[in-house]
Amino acid sequence: MPAQLPAVTVVGLGPMGRAMAGTLLDHAVPVTVFNRTASRADAAVAAGARRAITAKDALDAADLVIVSLTHYRAMYDLLESAADRLAGKVLVNLSSGTPREAERAAAWAVRHGAEFLTGGIMVPATLVGDDTAYAFYSGPREVLDRWSDTLALLARPEYVGADPGLALLxxxxxxxxxxxxxxxxxxxxxxxxxxxxxxxxxxxxxxxxxxxxxxxxxxxxxxxxxxxxxxxxxxxxxxxxxxxxxxxxxxxxxxxxxxxxxxxxxxxxxxxxxxxxxxxxxxxxxxxxxxxxxxxxx
CATH class of the missing domain: 1.10.1040.10 (N-(1-d-carboxylethyl)-l-norvaline Dehydrogenase; domain 2)
Known part of the structure; x- marks a missing residue:
C-alpha cells in the first residue's frame, strides 16, 4: 500500500477551493479547510476534512498550505493575523492575480519564514483532478519537486521558472x-x-x-x-x-x-x-x- 501523503490545508472554499479539497480527500490526503464564511466548509467537513476555526489553526494543521481566493489581497486579509505561524510552511497560492502581486506575496511569505509557489490552474473547478488538468507553477524549483506528488493530484504541474510572477503571466x-x-x-x-x-x-x-x-x-x-x-x-x-x-x-x-x-x-x-x-x-x-x-x- 502506498504511503499516505502529508496533510494539506486549503484556504478559500469557493468552487475551486472546494474542488481541490474534495480531490485531495478522494486520495486519502488529510485535509484541513479554512474559509472566512465558515458554512462554505460544511461539505468538505462532511466528506472528511477538518475545519479550522482560526487562521492560526489552519496554518498549524499542515506544512503545505494551498490558497485559493478571488484575489491576492484576500490572502493577507485572512492570514496576516497569523503571520507568526508561517515559518517553515510552504504557501502555494492558486488565486487569480497579477505577476507583480505574486512577486510581492512571495516576498511577504519569505519575510515570515515561509517558502512560496505561485500557481495558475488552467481548468475550471469541474476538471480539477482530471487527466486533462494542468497548472503553471513558478518559484523555487526544489519546493515544487518536494510537493509535486501532492500537487499533481490536482493538476499536472508545469514549471515555468524561478520568478514568482511567471506562473501568473x-x-x-x-x-x-x-x-x-x-x-x-x-x-x-x-x-x-x-x-x-x-x-x-x-x-x-x-x-x-x-x-x-x-x-x-x-x-x-x-x-x-x-x-x-x-x-x-x-x-x-x-x-x-x-x-x-x-x-x-x-x-x-x-x-x-x-x-x-x-x-x-x-x-x-x-x-x-x-x-x-x-x-x-x-x-x-x-x-x-x-x-x-x-x-x-x-
Missing amino acids: WYQALLDLFMTTLVGTSHAAALMKSAGVQAETFLPYASDLLAQMPFFLDGAAEEIDRREYPDVGASLAMMAAGIDHIATTSEDAQIDSRLPAAVRDLYRRALDLGFGGHGSGSVYEAIVAPAQPARGVA
Missing part, C-alpha cells in the same frame, strides 16, 4: 486568448442576431472556424520571435480592410462596435508603422510598439 496570457475568443464569439453572434439568425444556427460554423485555428497559427511563433512577417496571401493591409468592414457593419447593425474598433485601431497603427505590405502577423508590432519601437519598412 502564463495564466493571464492564456486567459487573454480565452476571454477575447469568448467575447469575439458573443460579438459575432450579436451581429448575426441583428439579422434574425439564431445563435444555434450560427455557432456551429464558429466552432468549425475555431477548429481551424492551428492552421492559422502555424508559423506564428517563428514570425513573432524573429519579428519577420512574410506575406503569404494575407497582408496586413488586406486584413486591415477586412476589420474596417466588420466595424462598420457592427455600427450599421446598431450593436456595440468597440471590439472590432479596437482591433481596427491596432491594424491601422501597424499600417502607420509601415507594415502594410507585410504578413498579417505584423499587427504584433502595433501591440508592442509602446515598449519596443517597431522597425518595419513599407
Whole structure:
C-alpha cells in the first residue's frame, strides 16, 4: 500500500477551493479547510476534512498550505493575523492575480519564514483532478519537486521558472486568448442576431472556424520571435480592410462596435508603422510598439 501523503490545508472554499479539497480527500490526503464564511466548509467537513476555526489553526494543521481566493489581497486579509505561524510552511497560492502581486506575496511569505509557489490552474473547478488538468507553477524549483506528488493530484504541474510572477503571466496570457475568443464569439453572434439568425444556427460554423485555428497559427511563433512577417496571401493591409468592414457593419447593425474598433485601431497603427505590405502577423508590432519601437519598412 502506498504511503499516505502529508496533510494539506486549503484556504478559500469557493468552487475551486472546494474542488481541490474534495480531490485531495478522494486520495486519502488529510485535509484541513479554512474559509472566512465558515458554512462554505460544511461539505468538505462532511466528506472528511477538518475545519479550522482560526487562521492560526489552519496554518498549524499542515506544512503545505494551498490558497485559493478571488484575489491576492484576500490572502493577507485572512492570514496576516497569523503571520507568526508561517515559518517553515510552504504557501502555494492558486488565486487569480497579477505577476507583480505574486512577486510581492512571495516576498511577504519569505519575510515570515515561509517558502512560496505561485500557481495558475488552467481548468475550471469541474476538471480539477482530471487527466486533462494542468497548472503553471513558478518559484523555487526544489519546493515544487518536494510537493509535486501532492500537487499533481490536482493538476499536472508545469514549471515555468524561478520568478514568482511567471506562473501568473502564463495564466493571464492564456486567459487573454480565452476571454477575447469568448467575447469575439458573443460579438459575432450579436451581429448575426441583428439579422434574425439564431445563435444555434450560427455557432456551429464558429466552432468549425475555431477548429481551424492551428492552421492559422502555424508559423506564428517563428514570425513573432524573429519579428519577420512574410506575406503569404494575407497582408496586413488586406486584413486591415477586412476589420474596417466588420466595424462598420457592427455600427450599421446598431450593436456595440468597440471590439472590432479596437482591433481596427491596432491594424491601422501597424499600417502607420509601415507594415502594410507585410504578413498579417505584423499587427504584433502595433501591440508592442509602446515598449519596443517597431522597425518595419513599407
